[in-house]
Amino acid sequence: MKKLVALLIVSLMATAAFAVHDSDTDSFGVYFDAGNSNNCFTGGLYQPFNVYLVLMNPAGPTNGFECTVVASGTAPNFALSTTLAGTGALDVDASPNGFAVGAAANYPVANGGLTLVTWSYMMTGPGDMAFRIDKASIPSMTGGLPVVTGDGTLRRCGVASGSVLLPVATVNNANCVVADEATSFGNVKSLFR
Numbered sequence: 001m002k003k004l005v006a007l008l009i010v011s012l013m014a015t016a017a018f019a020v021h022d023s024d025t026d027s028f029g030v031y032f033d034a035g036n037s038n039n040c041f042t043g044g045l046y047q048p049f050n051v052y053l054v055l056m057n058p059a060g061p062t063n064g065f066e067c068t069v070v071a072s073g074t075a076p077n078f079a080l081s082t083t084l085a086g087t088g089a090l091d092v093d094a095s096p097n098g099f100a101v102g103a104a105a106n107y108p109v110a111n112g113g114l115t116l117v118t119w120s121y122m123m124t125g126p127g128d129m130a131f132r133i134d135k136a137s138i139p140s141m142t143g144g145l146p147v148v149t150g151d152g153t154l155r156r157c158g159v160a161s162g163s164v165l166l167p168v169a170t171v172n173n174a175n176c177v178v179a180d181e182a183t184s185f186g187n188v189k190s191l192f193r
Helices: 002-018 185-190
Strands: 027-031 049-056 064-073 077-084 098-102 113-123 129-134 147-150 153-156 169-171
Touching: 027 129, 027 169, 049 064, 064 077, 064 113, 098 113
Parallel strands: none
Antiparallel strands: 027 049, 049 113, 064 098, 064 129, 064 147, 077 113, 129 169, 147 153
16 A cells, blocks of 8 residues: 555656646747746746747647737846747737747757747846737737648647636746646546556
């Protein structure tokens, strides 16, 4: 019985360690690591940190995307830099948080996702931040969701939180967001029946 309990605890810890990694196809997320697994971050004042916009588990080749990314919260903050990924990537959306990006070649897949944008952020006061992903400022498709393109075809995508109204990543927030469809205790428990 002790071995079973120990195995269950190890299984739960392993599940929790990977619960943030989004398993949905064509799902936009914001992460704080290049491994696309950390969407909660604890940051200090005046310490720059990287933020990555990632398309997880692309359904096919991808060479462009449309979305809006909004950083909000109580912490005074600003983006030190914004870097588009992709060969010859060009953003034609003039809105401050919007993206309508096309690249000259398909984005490479790494750690299950495509890194689309990298920001360097810095907080200048205490508080928290939350990142939300929404449709483009001038969307190419209806449905109120981000869009990608590849092989001349538009694909409507989801967001890691399951809703454009919910944050996909947080900084200094006690209620860390998790990816939609994270493995539950019931799923782990069912392995022992």
